[in-house]
Structure formats: structure tokens, C-alpha cells
Amino acid sequence: MGLKSLLSKPLAWYTAKKIRKWNSQAVDLQEKWLHKLVADASGTLYGLEHGFKNIKSYDDFKKQVPVGDYEQLKPYIEKVVHGDSNILWPGKPLYFAKTSGTTSGIKYIPISKESMPEHVNAARNALLLYIAETGKAKFVDGRMIFLQGSPEMEEKNGIQVGRLSGISAHYVPGYLQKNRLPSWETNCIDDWEQKVDAIVEETANEDMTLISGIPPWVQMYFDRLTAKTGKAIKDVFPHFGLFVYGGVNFEPYRAKLEKSIGKRIDSIETYPASEGFIAFQDSQKEKGLLLNVDAGIFFEFIPVDEYFNQNPGRVWLKDVELDKNYAIVLNTNAGLWGYSIGDTVKFVSKNPYRILVTGRIKHFISAFGEHVIGEEVEYSLMKVAKEEGVDVVEFTVAPQVNDPEGGLPFHEWFVEFGEHKPRDLGAFQVKVDQLMQQKNVYYFDLIEGNVLQSLKIRDMDKDAFINYMRSKGKLGGQNKVPRLSNDRAIADELGAYVK
Template sequence: MALKAAFSRPLAALLHHRYQQWLRRPVATQKSVLASLISQAHATAFGRDHDLASISGPTDLVRQIPVRDYEALTPYFKRVQEGEANVLWPGRPLYLAKTSGTTSGTKYIPITSASIPNHINGARDALLTYVHHTGKAQFLDGKLMFLSGSPELSIVNGIRTGRLSGIVNHHVPAYLRRSQLPSYTTNCIEDWEQKLDRIVDETVDQPMSLISGIPPWVQMYFDRLVQRTGRPVKDIFPDFNLFVYGGVNFEPYRAKLFETIGRPVDSIELFPASEGFLAFQDEPGNPGLLLLLDAGIFFEFIPAERFFEPNPPRLTIADVELDKQYALVLNSNAGLWGYSIGDTVRFVSLSPHRVVVTGRIKHFLSAFGEHVIGEEVEQTLREVMAQFPEVEVVEFTVAPRVSTTPTEPSQHEWLMEFARPPQDTAAFAAALDSGLRRRNTYYDDLLGGNILAPLRLTSLPQGAFQRYMKSLGKLGGQNKVPRLSNDRTVADGLLQ
């Protein structure tokens, strides 16, 4: 066994032991994190404005710090961007992580000297935990590929600014950097399709063992490899045995991705965000992601169905229940306070605390009162694809289609790009409708009362989603299409 693989095993055992210390006391760990955050930030501008010094626990936190999203906290973020020190966290941030959604403007999330270890160590710990549970460490001795945004950083009022994946690229440990692909020069290419061709040039004859990235963009990379060589990925990279991903649910992409590879490979799911590295898959085969309770983030959870109330309940890790939808709220050493990250999760285990990511609190479909969430449509599609094994889906989104004719009910429209379409499109659409009706009683009632018509399935031509994302300047990297919309912005953009 080569040196890096051999050395990783005692490190993995040491990490496992350290994790057990806080896993045994999750509530006390989170209380300690909150106390530490308050003690460090009480003298900042935000701390004085909200009297952080008087906060002694979660009850005080709820009373003194409202839940706000990025837009509501913009006055503070703007002061940080302008170079002012001691605004949300002591000193100035090391970085500003530039991020944007498909339908929202650019955001600049601070990353501080206290919070950068969270981003770096989270990914490292996910790999070492995999080594501990499986004993497989050979991937560390091959070439490692991180399909990410450009690592080039600009300077904004003295603060280095760029995409999170590019920022993290600067912190890859030296012992791994020599194995990392693509090259820095290639990673800096902004045009995604040009960058993809260069990545293929640099990797096609290399012993790739680990490949990481958002599934649809990794699929594009694999497709280019197959086009270039005429061989499946397993023959191009016989040592490839670990796929690391995050950002979207893998299930809609799994069948096509593994078909392109030519065999199954192990995978690890991560839950990274510009606001913090929140969780990772700590047990192979277990879909739950271990919530990182000892990493400088104090978590709060709002029942999703009550999120838009004026004063919704804010629960701590001590209060959450299994199989309920919660909107995530963060208080962190990046200087985020009562920050609504926008993601929803569901707990699948309370000992330890593991979650699955179920969607976005603002990405739901309730144009007709049905409140369909991302997890429901993704589970439905997964179930129906098992019934129609010939089907391969490249990408999809769901939007309302409001009728302009009184005699015709409105309906949901599923816009799908297939790698292999169903042999019976009508039966496939009916199965989707049936599956969603079982998962969402409101949708079932609307169809049963003829308020909604059965869904419309619109098959899009090859490359439609890529062309749409390219038209927005969001092709590749960490960008993704929302699964659900409450309007027709995404749907009409795709159809055009």
C-alpha cells in the first residue's frame, strides 16, 4: 500500500474517536457552540445592536435575534463588503464567497478565519470517515478530480472574493495537491464548455481514482470522455472507485451516471454551502447525512409548514422529531445570526442526528394551494423510473400551468429532458400523477375535485437545460436548476 493510503487509516481512527466525544452529547455540544459564538461576537456592531452579551441560551437568542434571510441582513453584509471591521464577527473576513441562485441576485457570504476550517475539515472528515468504515484508502494514491468553479479571486475592499469551490481550492493540503486535477490554469477557465474540453485533455490518460462534483456537470464530463474515446468510463479509469457529490439529489441522475461509468462505484454525499459545511454521509449505504454539531454552527429548525408565520417556533437539536420537514437557520462563526439558509431537511435519525436534504423553503409549488415540495417530486420520479426501467432522465423541473379557459382546469407541467424516453409517455405521466397524489393529500384533493387536471408531461430536446443555463451565464460549476417553481420563469425560459 502506498504512503498516503497507509497513513490515512490511523488518522481515520483518530478522527472517529474525536467525533464520538461530541456525538455522545449533542445537546451539550450545541449549547457550548452557542456560548462560544456569543462570547466572541458580543462586542461587534451586530452584537451591540442585539445585546448579544445578555444572551445566555436559545430562549434569549430567539427573543433578541429575528430570523432573516440574506436580503434582510443586507445592511450588515454591505458594511462587511465595504471593508468595515467588527461588523458581524471580530475583524474582517478572510474571504467573501460569491454565490447566486437561478432566480436571485449575487450574494457575498463572509468566510472568517474562524469559519474556514469548517469548510476545509468537513470534506476531509467525510473522506476519512469513509476510510474508517470501509477500510478502502487506495483512492488517495490515485489522481483526484474536483469539478469546481474558478479558483481565481478578486479583491473587494481588501477582501479576497470568489466562488466557494474556488476559495476551498486554495486550501487543498499540499500532500493532495500533487494528485489534484484539473490544473490550476484549466480550473481558471470561465467558459464551461471550453473548460470541460481542457479537463478531458488533462485527465483522459490519468489514473483517476476519485471524482467529485455536482452530478449533472459530472455527467457532462463523462459524456465528453465517452465521445472522445468511444469507451465507457470504467475502461478509461479502471481505478475510479469513489464519487463524491453534493448540491442536488443524486437519485434522478444515478442510473444514467452509472450506465455511463459501466459499473457501480462507491459514493459519498456532502452538504456544503457558502454559509458553512453542514453535514456529510458518514455511513456507506445510509442516506442520512451526519449533522456537524461541533463545527462552529449553532443550528435552529423551524417547522416548514409554519415558516412563513410572523413568529414561527425555532427549535434546537434537543426538540426536533423524526420525519418532519424543517427549515434550517444558522448562527455561526462566519458572523451569520438567525440566518435562514433556505434549505429544508428531514431527520432520519436522532442518535446520531442525521438528515436528508428535502428542498428549498422558497422552491415549492403551491400555485393552487397544494404545497408540493422537492422531496415529493424526486421520490415520485425515482419510484416511477423503477416501474419504467428503460427511462433515463437528464434533468427536469416542475411548474404551474394556469388555465386561461374557464372550462379547462389548471395543471402541473413537468418539463423533462430524457436520455431515453418512456415507451409509453401517457402511462409514465399517469404514474407520476398517481405517485404524487399518494405523497401529497392536497394535490390529491385538487385532482379529485377537478380543480386541477392531471399533469402535463413536456419532453424537451437534448441539451435544453444546458442551453437554458448557458443563456443565464450559469452553465457548470456549482449552479443548478430549481426542481420546483411557483411561477413560469424557468419553464418559459426552457421552452424558449
């Protein structure tokens, strides 16, 4: 065992003890963060306009601070981008994380000197808790790769601007820098395919122990590595034992990734967002991600079935219920207030508070009132695929209101299968449809009432989704194909890639 891995163990045990303590005080910590955030921002433009000095309780806070997305905060953020101080948070941000919005174009998410350390600490804590629970620390001595955005920054009115993953690259601890790949020069390549090829060249003869990235793009890296070497990943990297990921549910990708690797390995799921590091996997044994309750964020939750109401319900951690889907709302020490990030979660434990990410509030299908969500779609497809030994590479679902054959409307599933395909696609889709009806009573009623016909699965060409993303200029990085769309914008373009 190397010196780094040896030293990591007492640090891991200390961190685990500290986090167990804040697990037991989660509600109290959240209440403290509410009052601290409000007090710290009371002299800002937003705080003055929203009566922060009069907020004494959560009920007061709800009355003063509306829930909204980027568009609602955009007038304030634009002032910050223009260089004004004390708008949403004292002073000026340390960075802007640049993201792509569907309605807002480019979004500039402020990251403050107070919030940046929380991004770093959460990622570190996820690894330390893994070491504390499993005792496995050898990966710290080996080579690590982080498939991420370019660390190059631009400047906007004196504030550094970049992608979150690129900003985070500047905060890799010094003791890990020598272990880390790809090189700075390779990491700065903008074109994703050129970047992956360069990473393959740099790593093919290394012994990677930890690999981190969004699953579909890690899969592309594995495919090209195997094409170059003719070997399974476990034979290229004999000591590779830990995969760290975020951004999408791993389960739809697990089978293909593990087949590429050639063995099952441990994984750690993280839930980072430009707006804040929300949660991370704290155990290999327990279900769900530990909510990051002591990290400069006050969390709120809106029941999904009320989200689009004029006056939806809105609760904080003390009042959440298990197994209920909520839209998550953030208030942060970077100056985001009542900020709905668009994700939906449900609690699977309250001791400690652990969540599952269940989808996107805008990624659903409800063309007929069925309100199908991503969790239901993923469960139904992957359960049947596992039972039948079928490989699923990628998929998305959209409503088809006007059946080209003149029949009833239906849900159209675009699925790219891997090497092991359904022996009988018709029988396969019947099983998926039956599970969907079990998971969603509204969908069941619409099928039973002859409002919808059963779903139809379109068998896609090999690399269909990669080629589609390439055609849109969105290959790699943080870009993902949404699981669900309530319109045909993506579906109609994917028609060109159906077998």
C-alpha cells in the same frame, strides 16, 4: 498499497473515534456553541445592537435575534464589504464567498479565520470516515479531480473574494496536490465548456481514482470523455471507485452516471454551503447526512408549514422531530445570525443526528394551496422511472394555471429522458400522478375536487436543459435548474425545447 493510503488508515480510525464521541454529545455541543458564538460576538456592532451580553439561554437568543435571509443582514454585510471591522464578527473576514442571489444580485458571504478551517475539516472527515468504515484507501494514492469554480480571487477593500469552491482549492492539503487535477491553469478557465474540454484533454490518459463535483456537470464531463475515447468511464479510468458530490440530490442522476461509468461505484454526499459546511455522509450503510454539530455553527429549525407565518415556531437541536420538514437556520463563527439559507431538511435519525435535504423553501408549488415540495416530486418520478427502466436526465415542474386547451389547471412537468424512454408517456404520467397524490394529501384533494387536472409531462429535446442553461449564461459551476417553481418564468422559456 502506497504510503499515503497506508498512513490514512490510522488517521481515519482516530477521526471516526473522535466523531463518534461528538455524536453522543450533540445537544451539549450545540448549547456550548450557542454560548461561545454569542460571547465572541458580544462586542460587535450586531452583538451590541441585539443585546448579546444579556443572552443567557436559547429563549433569550430567540427574543434578541430575528430570523432572516441575506436581505435582512445586508445592511451589516455592506459595512463589512466597505471595509469596516467588528460588524458581525470580531475583526474582518478572511474571505468573501461570492454567490448569485435571486433577489439580492451578487451576495458576499463572509468567511472568517475561524470558519474556514471547518469547511476544510468537514470535507476531509467525510473521506476519512469512508476509509474507516470500508477499509478502502487506495484512492488516496491515485489521481483525483475536483470539478469546481475558478480559484482566481479578486480583492475588495483588502479582503479576498471568490467562489467557495475556488477558495477551497487553495486549501487542498500539500500531500494531495501532486495527485490533483485539473491543472491550476485549466481550473482558472471561466467558460465552462472550454474548461470541460480542457479537463478532458488533461485527464483522458490519466487513471483517476476519485472524481468530485455536482452530478449534472460531472455527467457533461463523462459525456465528452466518452466522445473523445469511445470508451465507458470504467475503461478510461480502471481504478475509479469513489464519487464525491453535493449541491443536488444524486438519485435522479445516478442511473445515467452509472451507465456512463459502466458499473456502480461508492459515493459520498456532502452538504457544503458558502455559509458553512452543514453536513456530510458518514456511512455507506446508513441513510442521511451527519449534521456537523461541532464546527462553529449553532443550528435552528423552523417547521416548513409555519415558515411563512407571522410568528413561526423555531427550535434547536434538542427539540427537533423525526420525519418533519424544517427550514434550516444558521448562526456561525463568521458572523451570520438567524440566517435562513433557504434549504429544507428532515431528520431521519437522532442517534446520531442525520438529515436529508428535501428541497428549497422557495422552490415549491402552491398555486392552489397544495404546497408540493421537491422531495415528493423526485420520489414520484424516480420511482416510476426505476420500475419501468426509464432514464431521466433532468426535469423541472411548474404550475399551468391557464390550460391552452381550456381545461382545468395542472402541474406541468418538463422531463428530459435518456436513451430508455417511456414506452407509453400517457401511462407513465398517470403512474407519476398517482404517486404524487399518495405523497401529498392536499394535491390529492385538489385532484379529487376537480380543482386541478392530473399532471402533464412534456418530453424535452436531447440536451434541453444544458442548452437552456447555456442560453442564460449559467452553464456549469454551481448553477442548477430548480426542481420546482411557483411561477412560469422558467417553464415558459423551456417551452422552446419541448419535442
